[in-house]
Amino acid sequence: MAKQPMLKFVNVARDMPEKRPPNLRNQDFHEIYAEYASEKAAEQASRCSQCGVPYCQTHCPLHNNIPDWLRLTAEGRLKEAYEVSQATNTFPEVCGRICPQDRLCEGNCVIEQSGHGTVTIGSVEKYITDTAWDEGWVQAIKPARERAESVGIIGAGPGGLAAADVLRRAGVQVTVYDRYDRGGGLLTYGIPGFKLEKDVVMRRIDLLEKGGVEFVRNCNVGEDISFEDIRNTHSAVVIATGVYKSRDLGGPGSGAAGIVRAIDYLTASNRQSFGDAVPEIESGELNAKGKNVVVIGGGDTAMDCVRTAVRQGASGVKCLYRRDRENMPGSQREVTNAEEEGVVFQWLSAPKGFLGDPVTAVRVQKMRLGAPDATGRQSPEEIEGAEYDEPADLVIKALGFEPEDLPMLWDQPDLEVTRWGTIKAEYTTGQTALEGVFAVGDIVRGASLVVWAIRDGRDSAEAVLSHLNAQQVEAAE
Ligand SMILES: Cc1cc2nc3c(=O)[nH]c(=O)nc-3n(C[C@H](O)[C@H](O)[C@H](O)COP(=O)(O)OP(=O)(O)OC[C@H]3O[C@@H](n4cnc5c(N)ncnc54)[C@H](O)[C@@H]3O)c2cc1C
Numbered sequence: 001m002a003k004q005p006m007l008k009f010v011n012v013a014r015d016m017p018e019k020r021p022p023n024l025r026n027q028d029f030h031e032i033y034a035e036y037a038s039e040k041a042a043e044q045a046s047r048c049s050q051c052g053v054p055y056c057q058t059h060c061p062l063h064n065n066i067p068d069w070l071r072l073t074a075e076g077r078l079k080e081a082y083e084v085s086q087a088t089n090t091f092p093e094v095c096g097r098i099c100p101q102d103r104l105c106e107g108n109c110v111i112e113q114s115g116h117g118t119v120t121i122g123s124v125e126k127y128i129t130d131t132a133w134d135e136g137w138v139q140a141i142k143p144a145r146e147r148a149e150s151v152g153i154i155g156a157g158p159g160g161l162a163a164a165d166v167l168r169r170a171g172v173q174v175t176v177y178d179r180y181d182r183g184g185g186l187l188t189y190g191i192p193g194f195k196l197e198k199d200v201v202m203r204r205i206d207l208l209e210k211g212g213v214e215f216v217r218n219c220n221v222g223e224d225i226s227f228e229d230i231r232n233t234h235s236a237v238v239i240a241t242g243v244y245k246s247r248d249l250g251g252p253g254s255g256a257a258g259i260v261r262a263i264d265y266l267t268a269s270n271r272q273s274f275g276d277a278v279p280e281i282e283s284g285e286l287n288a289k290g291k292n293v294v295v296i297g298g299g300d301t302a303m304d305c306v307r308t309a310v311r312q313g314a315s316g317v318k319c320l321y322r323r324d325r326e327n328m329p330g331s332q333r334e335v336t337n338a339e340e341e342g343v344v345f346q347w348l349s350a351p352k353g354f355l356g357d358p359v360t361a362v363r364v365q366k367m368r369l370g371a372p373d374a375t376g377r378q379s380p381e382e383i384e385g386a387e388y389d390e391p392a393d394l395v396i397k398a399l400g401f402e403p404e405d406l407p408m409l410w411d412q413p414d415l416e417v418t419r420w421g422t423i424k425a426e427y428t429t430g431q432t433a434l435e436g437v438f439a440v441g442d443i444v445r446g447a448s449l450v451v452w453a454i455r456d457g458r459d460s461a462e463a464v465l466s467h468l469n470a471q472q473v474e475a476a477e
């Protein structure tokens with residue numbers, strides 16, 4: 001098989017300042033495009049027809065008041081646009097960057113549906129909030145009054161942080177526990193920096209800390225502190241631990257060196273972008289440079305892996321998915337981006353085994369789509385005898401995530417879970433089977449989206465406040 005050309009992704013304006021025109025060499029990407037961005041944002045915002053049937057708003061999980069902030073942006077009233085936008089979204093600059101808008105707000109824009117191309121709602125939301133940061137309109141929380149009660153939040157991802165923000169604004173004492181050394185959850189160590197810059201996440205965490213939220217980092221609940229201790233320390237607890245157990249692959253040779261988990265690969269790359277020493281990158285174990293990379297999976301995590309591998313300088317990147325393009329779970333936008341960067345997708349292809357140790361190839365079984373299953377989705381079936389070997393020196397398994405067994409790990413048999421292992425929680429409040437314990441985000445929904453974790457965190461924080469108020473009334477009686 002002919003060797004693929006070395007893939008290279010370079011954005012001259014951003015990555016190669018020496019190649020920019022001399023007058024722009026000392027400026028960063030944002031500065032170069034700032035003027036363009038403001039024109040573009042106003043132009044896009046003015047395309048909103050104020051249709052009066054804001055499907056965009058209904059299909060945004062936060063029900064953001066999109067028509068209003070688009071109108072204010074079109075009129076150049078950016079500060080007011082920011083006020084409206086942040087009233088319903090704790091991290092608008094994050095959602096503006098990484099929401100799958102084609103499935104949410106933009107996919108339901110009336111202009112898009114009439115065939116004229118959506119208003120780029122996410123980009124405008126990002127622009128408004130980035131401007132708000134630049135102009136100093138985003139301020140640390142200053143509660144009108146302090147409350148005596150404290151709430152412990154386990155997990156510093158978007159769900160936990162959104163809950164922390166609402167509770168702290170109400171004057172509650174908030175402590176966030178996280179097993180990582182940095183907050184942000186998958187915003188920090190999952191989603192790559194080319195989709196979501198790390199300083200955008202870190203400045204939010206800094207601001208929460210300035211506003212009085214306490215962070216206890218490097219604290220693995222269940223190991224460094226017991227769940228019971230946290231429950232006894234605080235008036236209420238919010239569990240926002242996400243889902244981290246990677247689905248695995250079997251088959252001959254699946255234990256060979258060079259076959260790695262997507263979360264380890266992406267975490268290592270994200271750590272490197274913080275400037276951390278990452279031995280697994282230096283040793284090559286989690287580094288795609290110069291390698292033939294095969295990523296297995298068809299979701300957004302797989303897309304992040306293939307695009308990270310391109311940026312690390314892989315000599316070839318292929319993605320194997322057992323269904324076809326139309327039936328893949330990941331965003332079509334992401335696939336198009338990956339294809340533009342040179343990634344080759346092999347649809348209807350499943351791994352059957354692995355050759356070599358360290359791995360040298362993936363044995364691929366060709367598939368076809370058969371009869372629909374109970375959910376109406378066509379099931380992939382093997383095509384007998386249709387196999388081939390795909391050369392690979394790094395195989396990344398991106399098959400999705402499942403919850404860890406929290407009742408067992410935390411010795412909490414009464415913490416009820418579903419048959420998928422996610423925590424059973426009341427839909428709008430996040431109330432679990434344990435009194436005063438709430439749960440939000442992926443640990444309730446299964447692997448989902450940032451915007452849903454934010455929605456859960458905000459809703460659940462309101463329920464926690466009602467719980468604290470009820471406790472106060474009870475104590476006074
Ligand atoms: C690679 C990847 C790319 C993604 N890309 C997108 C995207 O582009 N757009 C999008 O909307 N969504 C995306 N998602 C999904 C999104 O990141 C998640 O839905 C979201 O982060 C869930 O938020 P959360 O707060 O529930 O959990 P997480 O973000 O997972 O945060 C959970 C936190 O809990 C901590 N924790 C876990 N267990 C413990 C414990 N025992 N003790 C202490 N701390 C603990 C973890 O360290 C972590 O910091 C992506 C996911 C992945 C994996």
Ligand code: SF4
Nearest residue numbers: 060095099104105122
């Ligand atoms: S939060 Fe997400 S879905 Fe809602 S308006 Fe912003 S980008 Fe669209």
